[in-house]
Amino acid sequence: MAKTVELIIDGKSHTFPVVEGSEKELAIDISDLRDKTGYITLDIGYKNTGATKSAITFLDGEQGILHYRGYAIEELAEKSTFLEVAYLLIFGELPTKAEYEKFTTDITKRTLVHEDIKKILDGFPSTSHPMGVLSSLFCAQTAFYPESLNPNRPPDGVYLSIIRSLGKMPTFAAWSYKNAIGHPVNYPDNKLDYCPRFLKMMFALPGQEYEVDPVVADALDKLFILHADHEQNCSTSTVRIVGSSKASIYSAISAGINALWGPLHGGANQEVIIMLENIRKDGGNIDKWIDKAKDKNDPFRLMGFGHRVYKNFDPRAKIIKKAADDVLKKLGVNDPILEIAKKLEEIALKDPYFVERKLYPNVDFYSGIIYRALGIPVDMFTVMFAMGRLPGWIAQWKELRDQGEPIGRPRQVYTGKTKRPFVPIDKR
Numbered sequence: 001m002a003k004t005v006e007l008i009i010d011g012k013s014h015t016f017p018v019v020e021g022s023e024k025e026l027a028i029d030i031s032d033l034r035d036k037t038g039y040i041t042l043d044i045g046y047k048n049t050g051a052t053k054s055a056i057t058f059l060d061g062e063q064g065i066l067h068y069r070g071y072a073i074e075e076l077a078e079k080s081t082f083l084e085v086a087y088l089l090i091f092g093e094l095p096t097k098a099e100y101e102k103f104t105t106d107i108t109k110r111t112l113v114h115e116d117i118k119k120i121l122d123g124f125p126s127t128s129h130p131m132g133v134l135s136s137l138f139c140a141q142t143a144f145y146p147e148s149l150n151p152n153r154p155p156d157g158v159y160l161s162i163i164r165s166l167g168k169m170p171t172f173a174a175w176s177y178k179n180a181i182g183h184p185v186n187y188p189d190n191k192l193d194y195c196p197r198f199l200k201m202m203f204a205l206p207g208q209e210y211e212v213d214p215v216v217a218d219a220l221d222k223l224f225i226l227h228a229d230h231e232q233n234c235s236t237s238t239v240r241i242v243g244s245s246k247a248s249i250y251s252a253i254s255a256g257i258n259a260l261w262g263p264l265h266g267g268a269n270q271e272v273i274i275m276l277e278n279i280r281k282d283g284g285n286i287d288k289w290i291d292k293a294k295d296k297n298d299p300f301r302l303m304g305f306g307h308r309v310y311k312n313f314d315p316r317a318k319i320i321k322k323a324a325d326d327v328l329k330k331l332g333v334n335d336p337i338l339e340i341a342k343k344l345e346e347i348a349l350k351d352p353y354f355v356e357r358k359l360y361p362n363v364d365f366y367s368g369i370i371y372r373a374l375g376i377p378v379d380m381f382t383v384m385f386a387m388g389r390l391p392g393w394i395a396q397w398k399e400l401r402d403q404g405e406p407i408g409r410p411r412q413v414y415t416g417k418t419k420r421p422f423v424p425i426d427k428r
Contacts, residue, residue: 004016005028014037016028016029016030019053021053023058023060040411042413051237052240052400052403054231054232054399055069055092056069056229056231057392058231061307061309064314064315068089068228068229069092071088071094073225073226073319074318074319076088076225077222077225077226077319081221082194082195082221082225082228082391085228085391089228089391090162104194106163106167107167109167110164110167110168111167111170111188111190112168112187113172116144117144117175118185120136121137124136126181128179129379130177130383131260131379131382131386133172133179133180134172134173134383137175138168138169138250138254141165141250145164145250148161148248148249148250162398165249165390165394166390170198171188173198173383177202177376177377178202183205185201186200186202186204192212193217194221198220198387199216199217199220200212202376213330213331215327215331216327218323219324219326219370220374223367223370226316226363226367227363227385227388227389228389229391229392229396230392234260234264234265235260235265235389235393236393239252239253240405240408242256243400243401244405245408246407252393252397256386260382261382266381266382266385268362269367269371269381270368270378271364272365272368273337273368273378273381274303275302275304276341279340286340286347287347289302289344290347290348302359303365304365304368305359306357306358314361314363317362317363320367324366324373328369328373331374333373335372335373338369338373341369348361349361367381371384
């Protein structure tokens with residue numbers, strides 16, 4: 001017998017069905033609550049509201065579990081590649097060899113961008129934040145590919161938009177970096193794979209040879225896999241709600257980039273480096289800052305420790321910790337900031353205060369360390385996050401479209417003035 005929930009309002013009973021997900025998640029379906037009762041629910045921040053049914057990502061914060069389409073993140077990070085994971089997220093299954101070769105070839109053919117994009121880029125001063133540049137360049141594709149504005153595009157047209165998004169995002173990201181440092185842009189070297197191609201666009205200097213370090217490229221590939229999707233977070237929900245208006249994929253993902261830009265979302269790894277820099281400037285006394293973090297009367301908090309969703313060790317952090325260790329060892333980086341990070345991690349992993357509260361280092365802590373070691377400035381950290389999250393955004397946009405979901409339209413509880421008469425200006 002199907003489960004139901006009874007809601008009694010003013011003595012009148014109303015019944016609503018219980019929906020059970022494939023991983024035994026339970027939800028009360030209140031889709032017709034307002035029609036039945038005249039009431040709405042109030043859930044500020046949507047912390048208890050499921051706005052959609054999705055088959056893309058499963059997350060259990062209590063158990064520290066993250067699955068993409070049923071595959072454990074640990075196994076994907078160990079055995080897969082970023083583009084293989086992108087295919088999985090977007091199309092629902094791991095690709096065959098033939099499907100993967102076609103997918104990667106199609107992406108490689110679309111890495112170049114229209115030369116007029118450079119005119120847009122040249123309009124940004126070098127003081128522009130790379131995320132603002134990235135968002136603008138990505139959204140500008142609606143002008144270069146106006147057919148993407150058609151909400152009824154056939155599957156082959158949708159596929160082309162997806163491929164263009166994946167192919168051009170690294171170019172836009174690298175160019176936003178070059179703009180920030182006032183350097184001429186590099187064009188994609190299509191003899192290279194996805195991550196090495198991006199690294200060369202980022203760091204190659206005019207007239208100099210640039211050889212991609214495979215350890216660095218592998219670490220970046222893993223970071224992108226770990227960031228590829230994370231259920232209905234702020235930016236993903238933004239992509240879905242913008243997409244629900246039948247906006248183009250470029251408009252919806254540009255909105256997601258802007259949502260990710262906020263320091264409470266994509267900027268966490270940047271905050272980690274700022275924290276470490278402040279500790280260094282203060283003399284590097286880690287014990288002092290550990291004590292400050294324990295003091296409930298002190299506003300200081302350790303950035304990059306604990307997670308809003310995970311109440312256990314962030315499964316992504318376990319994976320990226322090894323990548324961070326490998327990168328630091330391979331590059332032999334001598335950076336006081338990174339030394340502070342390693343000591344802070346060591347203390348926090350053993351200190352009963354942090355262990356009891358499950359304040360483990362999270363993926364933002366280690367990703368910030370890796371980006372710092374690679375010489376990527378903090379303003380680019382969120383751009384790197386956006387590159388990794390792109391397949392998840394695409395998958396969520398495509399799923400919403402395929403499911404024919406209605407336009408998102410949240411309700412509110414009005415708390416303003418009640419109706420009052422208008423007073424002419426000379427009598428106010």
